[in-house]
Amino acid sequence: MTTEKRDFGVLYGQKTTENALLIYSSYEDSKASPQTGDFIVLTPRDEDGRKFLARVEAEIYDEDPIFRSHDKTLIAVHYARIAERELSERDKQKMFSYTYNVKILGTFSSDGKDFITAVRKLPTVSYHARHLKPREFENILNKANENGVAIGKLCIGNDIQLDKNDILFDIRKLRDTRTMIFAQSGFGKTNLMKVLIYNMIADTNYGKLIFDLNGEYFLRGIKTYGLGDINEDKNINFDDVLYIKKNIHNKLLRGSKLKKGNVLIAIVGATIGQISIYDYDKEANINQAIALVRLKEGINPEYVKAFMISTLGQ
Numbered sequence: 001m002t003t004e005k006r007d008f009g010v011l012y013g014q015k016t017t018e019n020a021l022l023i024y025s026s027y028e029d030s031k032a033s034p035q036t037g038d039f040i041v042l043t044p045r046d047e048d049g050r051k052f053l054a055r056v057e058a059e060i061y062d063e064d065p066i067f068r069s070h071d072k073t074l075i076a077v078h079y080a081r082i083a084e085r086e087l088s089e090r091d092k093q094k095m096f097s098y099t100y101n102v103k104i105l106g107t108f109s110s111d112g113k114d115f116i117t118a119v120r121k122l123p124t125v126s127y128h129a130r131h132l133k134p135r136e137f138e139n140i141l142n143k144a145n146e147n148g149v150a151i152g153k154l155c156i157g158n159d160i161q162l163d164k165n166d167i168l169f170d171i172r173k174l175r176d177t178r179t180m181i182f183a184q185s186g187f188g189k190t191n192l193m194k195v196l197i198y199n200m201i202a203d204t205n206y207g208k209l210i211f212d213l214n215g216e217y218f219l220r221g222i223k224t225y226g227l228g229d230i231n232e233d234k235n236i237n238f239d240d241v242l243y244i245k246k247n248i249h250n251k252l253l254r255g256s257k258l259k260k261g262n263v264l265i266a267i268v269g270a271t272i273g274q275i276s277i278y279d280y281d282k283e284a285n286i287n288q289a290i291a292l293v294r295l296k297e298g299i300n301p302e303y304v305k306a307f308m309i310s311t312l313g314q
Contacts, residue, residue: 008032011042011127020101021054023129032131037156039132040102042123050107052123053115053132053140057101112139138165145170149199151192158272171200249285256292258284261301263293265308275308277301 009025021042025033034040034056042052104122108115112135132140141154148168154161174196181189193210200208249257258264262278266289278284279301286292295301307313 006032006130006133007128008034008131009129011123011125011129013125020099022099034100034131039105039137041130041132041136042127043130045126045128050109050121052107052119052127053105054102055105057103059100108136108140112136113143115140115143134164142168149195151195152188169196171196174200175206244285249283253285256286258286258292259294261295263295263301263304263308265291265293267291275305277305 008029008031009023011021012024013022036056036058038056040054040056042054044051104119106115106117107119111133142148142165145168148170150166151169152167154164154167181193183189183192197208197210244253258278260279260281264276264278264286266272266274293304295304
């Protein structure tokens, strides 16, 4: 989505056996083809009328039957007619077919301010496939939450969209509701809840009941470090950590006990790849978002850390 070129193909059809769209692309246009997780737009060539927002779930690696039974030159001519532009000789010789599993998320017109999730009609053949424009991105994400608080950046895979504005959320929507936060382990559920509660706590006109089934925020036991506790300076943040019971630390989680000189690597979430050294005598443990490297006696952990963050180590 960050590439300057936004068009990457035209819609040629849909597979009847699965939720997949067939998109043809020329050699030049294919350079902007999307990756899994990207948001794409299917739109008429003149951008007039309803547009469709979709998310790429997967790319299917099979050859389109048309490519086996037809002359690719004819396909190139047809492609040029739909794309309304001249194709280079290289384009004519190299045509590509992409089949994407996509999820249609909604429709909109103009710059996305009227985005709705109801989809009653699928895009037609010859629609152009392109990436989202910045204005569409902003309107679709935040139009309904203009007065909300900033809760973070959009992250697709390991790609944090730092060039985009913060995602906003209107915390008033949480009033008089029962809310649960679901996500993969290590993807920031705890941090999100902290942000929401921090922005809600000042309003004393209503109560907030937080279910803390394992006593992570209340009980004072052995400290456990997660991905949010390795800060930007690659050091462990002791200011806000979770706690576990001592018997869990000594029995169920004895294999992940920390010892002085252990190397810690964040393996999921927004801080993925960050490395730190546990250089303390305190008893502590880690969660599943952190990888633990125990070094043989005599190996300098600072050397290992320096190697791992170097170009050679990467």
